Structures are given as C-alpha cells and as structure tokens.
Amino acid sequence: MSRLQMTVNGQAVDLEIPESRFLSEVLREDLGLTGTKIGCNEAECGICTVLVNGTPVVSCSYPAFKAAGTDVETIEGLSAGGKLHPLQQAFLDHGAVQCGICTSGLIMTSKALLDEKQAAGELPDEAAIKTALKDTYCRCTGYQSVISAIRQASGQDVPPYIPETGAAGFEVGKAQPNPDALAKIRGTAKFTDDYQFPGMLYARTLRAGVPHARIRSIDVSAARALAGVHAVLTHEDVPGRNLHGIVDLDWPVLCADKVRYSGDAVALVATDSEAIAAQALDLIRVDYEELPAVTDAMRAVRPGAPEVHEGRPDGNLL
Ligand code: FES
Ligand code: FES
Structure with a gap:
C-alpha cells in the first residue's frame, strides 16, 4: 500500500491504495465516480477516458500512481455547480447519446480537443474531430450526431441533426431528448457494473x-x-x-x-x-x-x- 495524492475535479484526494491499482479503479471504486465507464478494460475502446492535466488518458490501463500530484478531470466535474458544460448541452441537443456507455469517454476526449483548439484560437473542423475520436469507440450513434455536437460546443452554428417537422402545438415530428440522456451526460446514470452492495460477490x-x-x-x-x-x-x-x-x-x-x-x-x-x-x-x-x-x-x-x-x-x- 502507498499514499496517493492528487486532485480530482478540483477536490484534493489523499488515499492509501495498493501500488497495482489503475486510475479507473481509484475513480470508480475508491471515489465512487462511476461516470467513467469501463468497456474493454485493456486500452482498446477509449470509453474510460479521463483528463490528466488536460491530456486524455485511458484510465483502465493508466497506473493510478502516475496521476500523483496531477489534476484529474472526469465527467462528473464538467457540470459541477449544476450548469452543463457546452459539450454536454450539445450532446443533448444533437441526440448524441444513445446507450450512453461511451458518452463520458467521448465528451472527455472532445473536451481536450476543444481546450486545445480554444487555446490556439481555432475551431475544430470535422477532420480534427475525427482524428481526436479515432480511439474512442461508439457503437450506437454512427458519430454524425457526435461530430455535430462537438462543432456546436466549439461555437459553430450547427443545425440539429433531426430537423423539427411537426406542426405547432404537436409533439410528433419534434426532436425530443432521450429521457435518460441527462443522467448519461452528467455521469450519474448507473449501469449494472456501477452498483456496489455490502457483501457483494x-x-x-x-x-x-x-x-x-x-x-x-x-x-x-x-x-x-x-x-x-x-x-x-x-x-x-x-x-x-x-x-x-x-x-x-x-x-x-x-x-x-x-x-x-x-x-x-x-x-x-x-x-x-x-x-x-x-x-x-x-x-x-x-x-x-x-x-x-x-x-x-x-x-x-x-x-x-x-x-x-x-x-x-x-x-x-x-
Ligand atoms: S475500458 Fe479503457 S480503453 Fe476500453
Ligand atoms: S451511445 Fe452506445 S456506444 Fe456510444
């Protein structure tokens, strides 16, 4: 066991943990931040992506002690204080959330891209977005809604993916957010693997x-x-x-x-x-x-x- 100190979503963290622990285990099991999801658990799919000092890393294979002394950002930190980050709002607006298992990985990867582009005074084009997301897999959306959402979040004027066609006063033909999308983009939605019970086997x-x-x-x-x-x-x-x-x-x-x-x-x-x-x-x-x-x-x-x-x-x- 060794002592790990770092900052997670702006909060100081000080833990005694086994040296073999990965960052995802510390976040999910020790800190209860289950908004970071696990897919492959072997550095292939990217859905466990979090930011370490602003750089995206796959937390399932990132040794926790490598994050000592760093600032770690997870999906839960993006809407701290209740206000959605522009990326979260855009993912809602464009219907870029389906099953949601990849959503936090996509959003955190995109945040690194937007931060980098903003610092350079640039807007991300489609090619830059595709390059940034090349190692973060989504098997539901087909990516088009995700790309539109990222462009909207960067300040570009992007029409909604599903145009509204309904007559005034009717709901049919109007784009509606997925009912559980809000929890998924905030990282509060619980998937089966996120539950912990006392005495669990x-x-x-x-x-x-x-x-x-x-x-x-x-x-x-x-x-x-x-x-x-x-x-x-x-x-x-x-x-x-x-x-x-x-x-x-x-x-x-x-x-x-x-x-x-x-x-x-x-x-x-x-x-x-x-x-x-x-x-x-x-x-x-x-x-x-x-x-x-x-x-x-x-x-x-x-x-x-x-x-x-x-x-x-x-x-x-x-
Ligand atoms: S769960 Fe970490 S890369 Fe797939
Ligand atoms: S929304 Fe299901 S894998 Fe991306």
Missing part, C-alpha cells in the same frame, strides 16, 4: 478457449478449496434443461461434453473479489480432446466438414 465465467473440443473431464476441486470462493458451478449444477438458443435450443448453458466455440461457457465462479475470481478460474482444470475446427462459412458447408452439432439433418447449416 464477483462472478466470472471460464470460457472454453479452444474452438472445438470434447470435454474429457472438469476438475473444480482446487477452485472450490480457495479462500474467498463461495461457489463454483458447472453443468452439473444447472437445474432442468441445460440448453438455450436463438433459433434452436442447441447451446449449453454450461458445457458438459463438448465445446463448439472459444467463448463457450464451461464453469462459473462467485467470489469475494475480482482478483480471487481470476485465481479461481486459473485453478479449474478442463481436460479437452481437441477436434478439427470450422473456421469459416464456406468450409462449414463443404462435404466432410467437421460437425459442430452432431446429428443435425442439415449438417452445419441452420
């Missing part, structure tokens, strides 16, 4: 890790014996039918005798902490007999292709 799934294999055995004894483990579940613990599916019921909840893709679930653990959950997964031993894999659609329909679901009349076709 952490669940993780052991995935197959091989594309096609027969399961010879699953040994969970070492994982069950680990301190802090409350449950290790396999197919033997699934009550009733151990199948689900979208078209057919052909997908095991927890695989018993075979795995059919790398992401197939084999076991679940429930533990006192995320770290113990990771340890417990490492202790589960699955003995596989690997089978030839079907790696693309054309190979799947060739005569003699490995059968992913044995016994289906149409082979590998649905």
Whole structure:
C-alpha cells in the first residue's frame, strides 16, 4: 500500500491504495465516480477516458500512481455547480447519446480537443474531430450526431441533426431528448457494473478457449478449496434443461461434453473479489480432446466438414 495524492475535479484526494491499482479503479471504486465507464478494460475502446492535466488518458490501463500530484478531470466535474458544460448541452441537443456507455469517454476526449483548439484560437473542423475520436469507440450513434455536437460546443452554428417537422402545438415530428440522456451526460446514470452492495460477490465465467473440443473431464476441486470462493458451478449444477438458443435450443448453458466455440461457457465462479475470481478460474482444470475446427462459412458447408452439432439433418447449416 502507498499514499496517493492528487486532485480530482478540483477536490484534493489523499488515499492509501495498493501500488497495482489503475486510475479507473481509484475513480470508480475508491471515489465512487462511476461516470467513467469501463468497456474493454485493456486500452482498446477509449470509453474510460479521463483528463490528466488536460491530456486524455485511458484510465483502465493508466497506473493510478502516475496521476500523483496531477489534476484529474472526469465527467462528473464538467457540470459541477449544476450548469452543463457546452459539450454536454450539445450532446443533448444533437441526440448524441444513445446507450450512453461511451458518452463520458467521448465528451472527455472532445473536451481536450476543444481546450486545445480554444487555446490556439481555432475551431475544430470535422477532420480534427475525427482524428481526436479515432480511439474512442461508439457503437450506437454512427458519430454524425457526435461530430455535430462537438462543432456546436466549439461555437459553430450547427443545425440539429433531426430537423423539427411537426406542426405547432404537436409533439410528433419534434426532436425530443432521450429521457435518460441527462443522467448519461452528467455521469450519474448507473449501469449494472456501477452498483456496489455490502457483501457483494464477483462472478466470472471460464470460457472454453479452444474452438472445438470434447470435454474429457472438469476438475473444480482446487477452485472450490480457495479462500474467498463461495461457489463454483458447472453443468452439473444447472437445474432442468441445460440448453438455450436463438433459433434452436442447441447451446449449453454450461458445457458438459463438448465445446463448439472459444467463448463457450464451461464453469462459473462467485467470489469475494475480482482478483480471487481470476485465481479461481486459473485453478479449474478442463481436460479437452481437441477436434478439427470450422473456421469459416464456406468450409462449414463443404462435404466432410467437421460437425459442430452432431446429428443435425442439415449438417452445419441452420
Ligand atoms: S475500458 Fe479503457 S480503453 Fe476500453
Ligand atoms: S451511445 Fe452506445 S456506444 Fe456510444
């Protein structure tokens, strides 16, 4: 444990924390600032972006102690005092918030761009905005509304993305803000991963890790014996039918005798902490007999292709 001192949204912070902690963990878990969201948790998607001394960083992989002595800004700090930052207002105006998981990352990344352009006496054009957002992913909006919002926030005159077409006095045809957009742009909206309860357990799934294999055995004894483990579940613990599916019921909840893709679930653990959950997964031993894999659609329909679901009349076709 070591002492970390920094400023977060203008407030001095002084914490004793493990040296291994990342900035996102300090913000979300130690300070309760869950407006910073986690997507990939491995520096790929950018949605966890916060500003450290004005520079955007991906907080999920930014060592917390690297932020010692700095000013950290998160989405919660933008509307401190109740007044929305121009970026937040523009995201509302342009309908640039959909599911909202990326919103704080997009806004914080954009804030760094606007601050930089403002200091240089420039306005960001579309190319500059696209470059700034190239590492911050949004899978809902298609970005056009986001780009318009950023241009509006910089002071450019940008018409609303959805023009109002309704006759006076009628609501149909008028752009309406997404009802939960305000909470999302302020960082106060709670997603499942943002909740903490006293005595909460952490669940993780052991995935197959091989594309096609027969399961010879699953040994969970070492994982069950680990301190802090409350449950290790396999197919033997699934009550009733151990199948689900979208078209057919052909997908095991927890695989018993075979795995059919790398992401197939084999076991679940429930533990006192995320770290113990990771340890417990490492202790589960699955003995596989690997089978030839079907790696693309054309190979799947060739005569003699490995059968992913044995016994289906149409082979590998649905
Ligand atoms: S959650 Fe940090 S980059 Fe994806
Ligand atoms: S609003 Fe859903 S990913 Fe961006």
